Amino acid sequence: MKTFLAYSLVVILLNLTGTAAAENWRWVNPIPTGNNINEVSVAGIQCAWIVDDAGIVMHSSDGGLSWTQQDVPVQIGWATLTFVDSLYGWVAGGIANPGENGIIIHTSNGGRDWIQQTGGINHFIRDVDFVDRNHGWVIAQSRFDGPYMIISTINGGILWDTLAVVSGYALYAMDFVNATKGWAVGKRVQDSACVLYTADGGGSWTEQLILNDTYFGDLCFLDSLNGWATSSCGLVFHTTNGGLTWSDQLPPITIGGRSRILFRDAQHGWIVSGTGTRPILTTSDGGQSWIHFQSPTSASINSIASWDFHHAVAVGAHGYIFVTNDEGANWTETSYRRDWAGVCSGVFSDSMHGWLIGGISDGNNAIDKIWCTTDGGQFWMEQSLGINTSLKSGCSADANTVWLLGHNGIVLHTDNGGAFWQQQTALSGRNILNFDFHDTFNGAAVEGNSIFITSDGGESWSEYSSTYWGSYSDVAYADALNIWAVGSILVNADSFVYAGVVNHSGDAGFTWTQDTLEGFGELIHVTFGNPSVGFITEHYGRRLLKTVDGGTTWIENPNPCRNVIDWINATNASDIWAVTDLVEIVHSTDGGSTWTLEPLMYAHWLRTLVAPDPRHVWAIGTDGCVFRYGEILSPVPDNDKPVVATTFSVSAYPNPFNPQTTIAFDLPADGRVILTVYDLTGRIVEKIVDGVLPRGSHTLTFDGSKYASGIYFAQLQAGHSSRVQKLMLLK
Structure with missing residues (x-):
């Protein structure tokens, strides 16, 4: 019976538990997604959300180490997202074609449930920003080459009103600090890059900074005084008086393109870029000096978010996700993939x-x-x-x-x-x-x-x-x-x-x-x-x-x-x-x-x-x-073998670990057991045991002191039964 062929994989574990999972689509490689990830937002303690360019929304509750796909009423291509706390968040986007409407979905319980909001936005949405659970804004465009608009809500997205049609400008990003004060960046349609400012919640806008450059790509304001903006020529501009005056800060390497900038406080900030050498920059003095770290991937880094100036998560093209716990000096990939390009x-x-x-x-x-x-x-x-x-x-x-x-x-x-x-x-x-x-x-x-x-x-x-x-x-x-x-x-x-x-x-x-x-x-x-x-x-x-x-x-x-x-x-x-x-x-x-x-x-x-x-x-x-x-089913066990899959378990603690972790497993019957640790490429790192063990509980130690930080897999085999435990080594 014919089946056209699929794809080559190395040793891999689907991140599913139990004997069956819901009958729907799930990624196999890379995990959690192979699409470009456009945006990441963090809130609370170690909570994070991402959205990829297929509109798939995923959530992490452990600081970006593992991700779970969330069910949404509609997938929004090329979307952006924002969370104001660990419960309230919005995803917004749309298709840049005449007649297509912008789409917004909203959660009030951290993404366990999402609803589509139909508040009257009939335009392509380019950016979304909320300052609290009620006040929010979107940058929208009436058609692919039409004028840009600022549309706002004061009731969490139930209803939206068009506040301003910003003719003569192309707007790429905005940042509000309260219900009235906000900034937007982009370019004049005919010539130069610009920063715009509003003091009435987006109803009227004035130019604050004009630069002989292609465009401003991103901005970040901490409060009504302190803000930063990045330009396409690689400059960073800083204001300490709400945009009345701006000073340029020159990073040690050209960032270029639509770089993303983020500050957690007046001193500590980040810049990531999807062009050139894909640099990651950090500052601890408000941008007066920047430390350049080499990007952990050659793929574009599209967005970064951080819980504090030590811990951050960066996302990019092809589903890459990285986390750092040391201000960016070292990055660990928490997405995992195999080299299956051929x-x-x-x-x-x-x-x-x-x-x-x-x-x-x-x-x-x-x-x-x-x-x-x-x-x-x-x-x-x-x-x-x-x-x-x-x-x-x-x-x-x-x-x-x-x-x-x-x-x-x-x-x-x-x-x-x-x-x-x-x-x-x-x-x-x-x-x-x-x-x-x-x-x-x-x-x-x-x-x-x-x-x-x-x-x-x-x-x-x-x-x-x-x-x-x-x-x-x-x-x-x-x-x-x-x-x-x-x-x-x-x-x-x-x-x-x-x-x-x-x-x-x-x-x-x-x-x-x-x-x-x-x-x-x-x-x-x-x-x-x-x-x-x-x-x-x-x-x-x-x-x-x-x-x-x-x-x-x-x-x-x-x-x-x-x-x-x-x-x-x-x-x-x-x-x-x-x-x-x-x-x-x-x-x-x-x-x-x-x-x-x-x-x-x-x-x-x-x-x-x-x-x-x-x-x-x-x-x-x-x-x-x-x-x-489709559903993932456990294989039917061989009755001649002593180990039954439904009573066969394995776990590891601590996990993440450095440098040792204890692997615990239960055997319902005597039998030959093989415990093997693999790296992400499927290469055997260490065979911990291969021998006959009695029924009952067992613990063995895996020492990762001589191995690099990253994801590993411990596979336990007994008879025809097999279990795999993902391990995270963080040094």
């Missing part, structure tokens, strides 16, 4: 068993990598392939039998769940585009105008060639006898006109019947939910075809959107999953009659999805990003 795809035979594949460069050559999970993706193990074939796709017949397709027709096969892979060479030298297996013996593959059939698990193949010049792009089984291949065929050689072609076999590939679909262009994907119900996608025409009579007739089905359907899979006759325009995931539960747009998880390109059944779906994006839909 991974192209993967295979899942069911909700528990999967293989993720791709290539990783060793500096000179690309090396094939594959990782296997047997517990629904909570833990991954690397499996050796032994050769480099530039793997690109694969399919499975069951949890043990898998085929992987490489370039030049190289096929790798396992019948023991990946413990050993054997190279099959019968298709070597062929440019195989796609293949599918119905069971452990019978499979089909396509190349050009040829279809190949195997009945011995891929050891040998027979070829069927079309009499017409064309090219097949996909092949799929409807059942053991019915096979479908789709592609395009040249119908007019003089004008190079192509039509869609559908080829069908009703006898397991011995004979074929070819139909040309006039009026349809290249057909790229075919999938069947059962022998009667199937779908075909057209590329350039963006159309979707459906049959309910086993292919006797094909009718045009409603397209779930106006975009190209890049991938489609019918897990049964009713449940259909598809990717459109390389970004959106859509789902139908009524055979394609109606479609639901799934929540946006990844704001960049998706490579494909893997849907082994209607309730478990894996999505694979660029830059090593993987997320999944």
Whole structure:
């Protein structure tokens, strides 16, 4: 049964507890998100919130060490957020297109519940600021190139009023210190950077500072007197009299761009920048001098927030999150990720068993990598392939039998769940585009105008060639006898006109019947939910075809959107999953009659999805990003083994630790136990124990004194049961 491939992973643990989690989308790599994080806000004791450019909101209650996704009524792309205390917060944003409205969501209990506020803001929102639970403002724009406005609320966002249309200016950020006094920065539309000031809550604005520069990008005011602003040329300006006069403070390194500035008191401040060398600057004398710390990543740092001048959290592109406890001298990444950028795809035979594949460069050559999970993706193990074939796709017949397709027709096969892979060479030298297996013996593959059939698990193949010049792009089984291949065929050689072609076999590939679909262009994907119900996608025409009579007739089905359907899979006759325009995931539960747009998880390109059944779906994006839909189930334990998963536990204390932590675990029966510590790359750091232990409670010590600060994983194995505990070493 066909499943397009997913992504290669190293040893990884999903941050989930219990035997099942809610049936929704969650990130697998990176964690907690792979999107750009635009904003972070802190409040209370160690509480923090972030929002990424897909509108996903996450919360930390331990100073940024771990994050939990919060359920929101609507995801707001390219949003900003602010919290005034540990309970009250707002997320605001919108799409910069004519006719699109700004969106604001609000929580009054720290994010446990969010509600959408519909207070009459019909514009694109660029910034939000609140000084207390009632008084707030947004910078809004009526359309992409329209005038900027200041809109305010005095009742926590229930109602909003437009106070000022600030014509002739582009505003990027604002900061209010009370209900009446505030500042905004940006640029004059025609020439220079500017700082504006209001003393009446935003109703009227006056220029305070004009600079012959591109723009002012950010500002921070502590009170009605003391404030700072950053310019695009890398200067920092400071006022001690509410903006009547400003003095420039020159950092030791060019910050450039829209840098972010934050002060906790009159002396201690931070600057982060997403351009140049991504510097992080700190000051302890009000900005008179700045200490430059090298950014912990080459990715852009988009925002910083701090509880005090010692403890801060910085966020940036690709989901990077860092915390510091020593004023920025050292940073610890609390997001964790694997180097999966070269991974192209993967295979899942069911909700528990999967293989993720791709290539990783060793500096000179690309090396094939594959990782296997047997517990629904909570833990991954690397499996050796032994050769480099530039793997690109694969399919499975069951949890043990898998085929992987490489370039030049190289096929790798396992019948023991990946413990050993054997190279099959019968298709070597062929440019195989796609293949599918119905069971452990019978499979089909396509190349050009040829279809190949195997009945011995891929050891040998027979070829069927079309009499017409064309090219097949996909092949799929409807059942053991019915096979479908789709592609395009040249119908007019003089004008190079192509039509869609559908080829069908009703006898397991011995004979074929070819139909040309006039009026349809290249057909790229075919999938069947059962022998009667199937779908075909057209590329350039963006159309979707459906049959309910086993292919006797094909009718045009409603397209779930106006975009190209890049991938489609019918897990049964009713449940259909598809990717459109390389970004959106859509789902139908009524055979394609109606479609639901799934929540946006990844704001960049998706490579494909893997849907082994209607309730478990894996999505694979660029830059090593993987997320999944569905509940996480504990594997069914082997009754012959003494350890039962439901009574098997592991914990660590203290955690975070420096330099030692105690790992405690309970065994309900005697048996062999292996306790191994891995680092973030999946490399074994230390094997603490490998031997037979009696039932009961046990404690062992992990000493991290010779290891660097960061995240580690302690994996406890006993029989077929496995548990993983995340460890945080902070030095």
